[in-house]
Amino acid sequence: MMENNTMENPKLSVGQVSQSQSMLPYFVKTGGLFLAAVFVAAILPKIFDSRFALSMFNQMGIAIIFALSYNMLLGQGGLLSFGHAVFYGLGGFGAVHVMGMVNNGDLALWTEFLPLAGGLFSMLLGFIFGFISTRRAATPFALITMGIGELLLASSLLLPTFFGGEEGISGDRMTGITLTSFKFAQSIEVYYLILFWMFVCVIAMYLLTKTPLGQMANAVRDNHQRAQFIGYDPHKVRTFQFTLAAFFAGIAGGLFALNYEMVTAENLGMVPSADILMMTVIGGITYFFGPILGAIFITFLQMVVSNVTHAWMLYFGLLFIGMVVWAPDGLAGLIMRHQPIWKANRMKRILPAYGLALAPALLLFLGVIILVEINFHISLSIDPEAPLSIMGISFRAQSFPPWAMGFTLVGVGYFLFRKAGRKVSRAWNTVMAEIKQEGV
Amino acid sequence: MSEFIIFSLLNTLIYGLLLFMLSSGLTLIFGLMNVLNFAHASFYMLGAYFAYQVSLKVGFIPALFLAPLGVAVVGMLVERYGLRRVHAHGHVAELLFTFGLFFLLDELVVLIWGRNPVDYQIPAFLDFPLFTLFNSDFSAYRGFMLVVSIAMFISMYLVINRTRIGLIIQASLTHAEMVNVLGHNVPSVFMYVFGAGAGLAGLAGVIGGNYLVTEPGMAQALGPIVFVVIVVGGMGSLTGAFVSSLLLAGLQTFAVGMEFSLADLFMKFGVNVQSDGIIGDILRIQIANTRAMLPFLFMIIMLIFRPKGLLGVREE
Numbered sequence: 001m002m003e004n005n006t007m008e009n010p011k012l013s014v015g016q017v018s019q020s021q022s023m024l025p026y027f028v029k030t031g032g033l034f035l036a037a038v039f040v041a042a043i044l045p046k047i048f049d050s051r052f053a054l055s056m057f058n059q060m061g062i063a064i065i066f067a068l069s070y071n072m073l074l075g076q077g078g079l080l081s082f083g084h085a086v087f088y089g090l091g092g093f094g095a096v097h098v099m100g101m102v103n104n105g106d107l108a109l110w111t112e113f114l115p116l117a118g119g120l121f122s123m124l125l126g127f128i129f130g131f132i133s134t135r136r137a138a139t140p141f142a143l144i145t146m147g148i149g150e151l152l153l154a155s156s157l158l159l160p161t162f163f164g165g166e167e168g169i170s171g172d173r174m175t176g177i178t179l180t181s182f183k184f185a186q187s188i189e190v191y192y193l194i195l196f197w198m199f200v201c202v203i204a205m206y207l208l209t210k211t212p213l214g215q216m217a218n219a220v221r222d223n224h225q226r227a228q229f230i231g232y233d234p235h236k237v238r239t240f241q242f243t244l245a246a247f248f249a250g251i252a253g254g255l256f257a258l259n260y261e262m263v264t265a266e267n268l269g270m271v272p273s274a275d276i277l278m279m280t281v282i283g284g285i286t287y288f289f290g291p292i293l294g295a296i297f298i299t300f301l302q303m304v305v306s307n308v309t310h311a312w313m314l315y316f317g318l319l320f321i322g323m324v325v326w327a328p329d330g331l332a333g334l335i336m337r338h339q340p341i342w343k344a345n346r347m348k349r350i351l352p353a354y355g356l357a358l359a360p361a362l363l364l365f366l367g368v369i370i371l372v373e374i375n376f377h378i379s380l381s382i383d384p385e386a387p388l389s390i391m392g393i394s395f396r397a398q399s400f401p402p403w404a405m406g407f408t409l410v411g412v413g414y415f416l417f418r419k420a421g422r423k424v425s426r427a428w429n430t431v432m433a434e435i436k437q438e439g440v
Numbered sequence: 441m442s443e444f445i446i447f448s449l450l451n452t453l454i455y456g457l458l459l460f461m462l463s464s465g466l467t468l469i470f471g472l473m474n475v476l477n478f479a480h481a482s483f484y485m486l487g488a489y490f491a492y493q494v495s496l497k498v499g500f501i502p503a504l505f506l507a508p509l510g511v512a513v514v515g516m517l518v519e520r521y522g523l524r525r526v527h528a529h530g531h532v533a534e535l536l537f538t539f540g541l542f543f544l545l546d547e548l549v550v551l552i553w554g555r556n557p558v559d560y561q562i563p564a565f566l567d568f569p570l571f572t573l574f575n576s577d578f579s580a581y582r583g584f585m586l587v588v589s590i591a592m593f594i595s596m597y598l599v600i601n602r603t604r605i606g607l608i609i610q611a612s613l614t615h616a617e618m619v620n621v622l623g624h625n626v627p628s629v630f631m632y633v634f635g636a637g638a639g640l641a642g643l644a645g646v647i648g649g650n651y652l653v654t655e656p657g658m659a660q661a662l663g664p665i666v667f668v669v670i671v672v673g674g675m676g677s678l679t680g681a682f683v684s685s686l687l688l689a690g691l692q693t694f695a696v697g698m699e700f701s702l703a704d705l706f707m708k709f710g711v712n713v714q715s716d717g718i719i720g721d722i723l724r725i726q727i728a729n730t731r732a733m734l735p736f737l738f739m740i741i742m743l744i745f746r747p748k749g750l751l752g753v754r755e756e
Contacts, residue, residue, distance in 0.1 A: 080532050082539075132744055139476050142535060143671055144743055147736040150664050154733035159721045270660070274543065281536060314551060317544035324536045325522070328529045372551065379554040 034203075041195055045188055052303075054187050060299045061194035062255050065201045067280045067291035069248035074277075075285035076209060077241045078221030079134065080142045083149030084249060084276055086129070087122040089268020090152075091250025093162065094121030095257040099171035110179040111258070115197055118254025119247045126246020127239070134238035137224065149273055156265030168264030171257065184258070194255050201248055206288060208244065217241045278320045284330025293331045310380055311372050318368075344435045353420070353427040360416035367409025374402055443574035448693050454582055456689030457589030461644035462662065463669040463681040464596065465637025471613045471676030473630050474531070475523065478538040481663030482545035483638040487511045487645025488654040489553055492560035500563035504588075508642040515638025519631045542659065550656045557655035585647050592643065593682075600678070609633060613676065668735040672742050674752020684750055688735050695734055698727040 045054055066088055073079040095118035101107040102114075109117065133144035156163035163169070173184045182189040208214045216237045219227040224234040257263050266272075275298075283294020298316070306312040327334055341347055370390060374397040377388045387394045395402055466480045490507035491500075498506075518541065526537045562581045569577035600606035611619045612629055620626040645658075652658070669688055673680030703723040742749065 074532075078532070080535055132740065135744075136747065138531060139470075139535070139675070140671075140743060140747060142476070143667055144740060146664060146667065147739045147743075151733050151736040151740065154730075154736070158725045158729055158733075159718060161718050161721050274539075277536075277539070278543075311547075311551070314544070314547040317540060317547050321537065321540040321544055324529075324533060324540055325526055328526075328533055375551045379550070379552060 038199060041199075042192075045191055051187070054191060056299065056303050058187065058191055058194055058259050059303065060296050061191070061198045062252050062259065063276075063279065063295035063299045064292050065198055065255070066249055066252035066276055067283065067295040068202065068205050068288075069245045069252065070276045070280045071285055071288075071291045072205065072208070072217075072241060072245040072248070074280060075290070076214060076221065077217045077238060077245075079137055079238060079242070080277075081145040081273075082142050082270070082277070083145035083147075083273050084245070085270075085272035086145075086149050086152055086268045087126055087246040087249035088253040088256070088272060088276070089263065089265070090125055091115075091118035091122040091253025092257040092263035092267050093169060093253075094118040094250065095254035096169045096171040096261075096263045097162075099173060099175065099257065100169070102175045102177060103172055108177055110177055111173060111175050111184055112179050112182075112193060112196075114173075114258055115193075115251045115254030118257065119251035122250025122253065123243055123247035126250070127243045130239045130242030130246065134242050135235050137221075137234075137238070146270075149268065149270060153265060153269045156268075163265045164263075166264070168262055168266075170262040173258050173261055187259075190259050194259065197251060197255060201251055202292070205248060209288060213237065213240055213244075278316065282320060282323050282330055284332030284334075286329050287332040287336060290330050290332030297331065309373065309376070311376050314372060314376075340435055341431055344431075344438075346431050346435065349431050350424070350427045353424040357417065357420035357424050360413045360420055362413075363409050364413030364417055367406050367411075367413055370402060370406035370409065374406065443576065444697055446573065447576060447578075448690075448697060450578065450582070452686065452690040452693045454585050454589075455693060456686035457586065457593070458644050458648050459666065459669050459689055460682050460685035461589060461592060462641050462666045463673070463685055464678055465640040466666060467670040467673065467676055467678060467681045468609075469634055469637045470670065472609070472616075472633055473523075475534045475538065476667070476675075477634075477637075478535065478663070479518075479541040479545060480637070480641055481659040481666055482542050483511050483515060483641035484645040484648070484662060485549060485654075485656070485659040486514060486545065487642030488560060488649025488658065489549060489558070489645075490642065491646040491649060492553075492558050492654055495560070495563075504643075504646055507646045508639040511642025511645070512635040512639030516631050516635035518638075519634035523634070524627065524631075542663070546656055546659060553656075555656060557653050560650045560654040562650045581651065585651060588643075588647055592640070596640075665735050668739040670749075671739050672749055674749025677749065677751045680749055680751030688738070691734055691738065692731050695731050696728050701726050 044057055070081070070084050073081050073084065095114045098107065098109060098117040099114055102109055129148055133141055133148065157165060178184070182193070184190060216227065216232050220232070220234045220237045227237070228234055253267070256267065279294040279298040280291045282298060283292065284290025302312065305315065323330060338347070341350065373390055374388065377397040378384045384397065388397045462480065462484055466477060469475060469477050487507050490510045491503040494503035494506050522537060522541070523534060526533045566581045566584050568580050570580040570583045571578050600609060608619060608624055608629060612626055616626050649658070665688065669684050670681055672688065673684035701724050
């Protein structure tokens with residue numbers, strides 16, 4: 001069953017370029033890209049220095065580790081988990097309990113290493129749960145992971161010593177025992193700690209894809225029978241992959257605990273599990289950097305859009321379904337598809353068609369927003385009769401014009417978008433055919 | 441004690457048949473198309489909301505027929521224009537699609553009917569006690585639910601085992617390609633079965649929505665339990681789904697009435713446990729409070745020791 005899917009030709013390396021075309025050796029290019037990313041991340045809070053921006057950057061860093069660890073299962077191992085947040089939450093609980101022990105004087109550990117404590121705790125439980133759940137991939141695996149998630153969520157109220165009941169467990173990150181000069185009184189210090197662990201984890205997870213284990217995980221994903229035939233036990237490979245993914249999710253959870261100084265049972269429930277699944281898929285599971293894009297993009301939308309509208313979850317769901325149906329390789333796949341055209345220097349040939357498609361796409365988008373917002377206004381706001389304002393225009397949601405406007409925009413936008421879409425695919429096919437002919 | 445047992449048995453029967461109405465469609469779709477429809481419980485929710493809307497206009501009895509029909513149409517559209525399209529992207533894409541649909545339908549229901557429960561009530565002509573046993577009433581609506589469920593069960597059994605359509609469905613379950621070669625339109629069989637499964641879930645929503653509560657969270661509350669039912673019963677097996685529906689309903693119904701813990705058990709043998717921390721927590725858990733986790737525990741144990749389920753035939 002798993003063999004038949006489309007993930008047959010994974011390109012899991014970042015920007016892999018054949019040697020003949022690149023002037024620079026591959027590692028210099030990747031290394032340069034990496035250093036540039038470190039530099040940008042380091043100065044980001046200097047440019048955007050609001051509290052809101054900082055809390056968003058913190059959340060993004062955590063989400064990047066979490067999403068990459070999820071992709072160790074889904075993208076690299078072909079294991080669709082509906083309960084990955086279990087290890088995120090457990091890592092958070094592990095870290096917050098250790099934090100409490102340090103504060104009580106039962107234990108001495110540098111605050112900088114608290115996330116690692118969360119990671120190790122998750123890894124231990126990840127090995128146990130992984131051993132149970134990875135005997136079969138596909139649907140049984142998806143169901144067991146969902147079951148474990150529901151089980152832990154249901155048991156959280158029954159085990160108040162560990163999960164802290166409904167209020168969760170809170171901690172104080174200023175334990176006074178630190179390796180660096182940071183006191184962790186301010187969010188900015190937490191930001192640099194998250195940044196450090198994020199880069200360590202990204203490198204570690206990237207290098208893991210190059211190890212025999214990472215390669216065998218791909219092999220087991222693509223054809224577990226053949227993998228078994230050459231002497232690798234799929235169950236063993238999946239268990240190790242699962243354990244390591246749990247470890248990194250635990251680090252992300254530990255950073256969450258440090259950042260918010262509180263962990264509740266909701267952190268290991270179905271909601272964060274669904275969020276991380278959707279983030280990773282939207283980013284793209286066939287490329288290593290896909291989940292990073294997804295984590296940044298969705299965290300940004302999550303924090304910005306949910307401030308403006310009640311309907312964020314609906315837009316999120318629409319985006320997810322749209323990606324699954326039309327762009328199963330995610331954002332990363334969409335970008336990487338342009339690589340040959342970019343290299344052949346032909347981007348300008350397809351850009352006009354994109355421009356042509358952009359206008360109806362915006363119309364369609366605007367129409368959907370109008371319809372969703374007036375419906376939400378009527379069904380959810382305190383006073384549905386009060387005027388509603390979209391982009392500075394204020395009107396009554398019950399009046400006829402906005403409805404007519406919404407439906408017209410959706411109808412016209414959809415019709416024109418279909419037409420423009422045909423133009424885009426024609427331009428695309430011509431350019432690709434040319435490139436193929438010239439053998440560029 | 442006998443009051444507890446008789447009423448628990450009746451409740452088990454009602455809850456179990458409701459579960460079966462949901463799980464039968466799900467397991468049939470899985471057996472036929474090899475797709476686990478994560479959005480199945482969302483069809484149950486849609487059924488309840490459709491019934492609420494229709495019964496506002498024309499009353500409960502028309503809603504009983506119209507709402508499942510509407511849900512079936514939605515189901516067929518989903519299969520035709522959604523699932524069939526993502527089928528080309530592989531198995532994981534299909535699961536992701538139904539998962540996204542589950543998420544989206546929840547939000548769409550909120551969009552239309554709001555976040556609070558809607559006032560979908562038991563019809564007045566069924567709102568009286570049918571009989572009284574040990575001073576407790578058994579309402580007529582519960583009797584009605586039993587009748588509808590049993591009628592559904594019998595007609596489904598007859599359709600599958602006694603009609604030509606049932607024959608084709610049964611053949612497609614095991615030999616889809618051969619059925620296709622013999623000139624039957626298997627993709628359209630898939631579409632109708634998906635629609636019928638969605639319609640059955642919708643019917644469960646119609647009769648369950650007013651008995652329980654009609655709110656946006658209802659799909660999330662029942663969905664995971666339905667998966668447990670089909671896993672425990674054996675994926676693709678209708679009889680298995682029937683047996684495990686009743687089994688799990690019984691497990692949950694009887695657990696509610698049992699208010700003792702491991703600590704109480706030790707007490708019986710004269711050992712007074714006084715431990716703190718997580719061990720103490722575990723010892724003090726009341727069986728009644730484990731209602732929500734029992735099905736999942738059961739499922740995990742089942743998947744470890746008998747992965748094909750009670751009456752399943754294939755092991756993945």
